[in-house]
C-alpha cells in the first residue's frame with residue numbers, strides 16, 4: 221500500500237490495508253462502524269449502533285485498482301450508466317474507478333466527517349477521461365454517525381458551461397426483496413430500463429414492489445422509504461438537489477451474468493440511487509458549484 225495520507229486522523233478513524241491491498245479508512249465510534257475506500261471514495265460499510273448493516277456489499281465484489289467495487293455507495297460521475305452520448309465507457313463514468321484524495325477528517329461528538337477530492341488532473345490518462353474533456357473539481361463529503369449523509373459537490377473551474385450526470389448508487393441491505401416495498405414514489409413518472417420493460421415512460425401507482433428485474437429512473441426529488449418487513453426495519457433515503465431516484469434489483473438472470481455479483485444474493489439488496497441523469501443532467505456554469513446529497517436513516521419498524 222503506497223497511499224500517503226497527509227491529513228491527521230482522529231482516533232476513531234484508522235487507515236488500513238483492506239481487501240485487495242487497497243487503502244481504506246475504518247471508522248469506529250459509539251454511534252457507528254464504517255469503512256470508506258480511497259478507490260472511488262467508496263463507502264463499503266455503515267452499521268449504526270443497535271442495527272444490522274445498512275449498506276450492502278456483494279461477496280463477489282472485486283477489489284482492484286481497475287475495477288469498480290460492487291456494493292456500498294458507488295459514485296457515478298460524470299455520466300450515469302452508458303451516458304447520454306453513444307460510446308461512453310466505463311459504465312457510470314470514471315469517478316468510481318479513481319483514487320480520491322483524502323483532504324479532511326474529523327470527529328465531532330462521534331460523528332465522523334471525511335472529505336475527499338478529485339479533479340480533472342487526477343484522472344488524466346485513465347479510462348473514459350478522454351471522452352469527457354471538461355475541467356472539474358469534485359468534493360465528496362461523508363458524514364457518518366447514527367445517520368449517514370454523503371454530499372457530492374462539483375465545481376466548474378473552467379470558462380465554458382457543461383453538463384454532467386451523477387448518482388449516489390447506494391446498495392441497501394434487505395432481508396427479502398420480494399417482501400420489500402419502496403414508498404414515496406407513488407405518482408412519479410419513470411423510465412423503465414428493465415429488458416422487458418420498454419424503455420417506456422410509465423407512472424408509478426402505489427409503492428414499488430419487486431417481482432422481476434427492476435431498473436427504473438423515477439423523476440422524483442422527494443424521499444423514498446424502503447420498508448423491509450422481514451427484517452422489521454425501514455430505511456429512509458432523503459435527498460437534496462436530486463431530480464431522479466433510481467431503483468434497481470438485478471433479479472436472477474442479470475445476477476448470474478455479472479462476474480462480480482454472487483448468483484444467489486439478489487434477494488438481499490436493493491439499490492435506491494440519488495441521481496441527476498438523462499434530461500435532468502446538471503448544467504454547470506463557469507465558476508459554479510452544484511451539490512447533491514443523500515441521507516440514510518434507519519429505524520426499527
Ligand SMILES: O=P(O)(O)OC[C@H]1O[C@H](O)[C@H](O)[C@@H](O)[C@@H]1O
Pocket residue numbers: 288301311312389413435436466467468491493
Ligand atoms: O453493473 P454496474 O455498471 O455497476 O451497474 C449496475 C446498475 O446500475 C444502475 O442501477 C443502472 O440503472 C442499471 O442499468 C445497472 O445495471
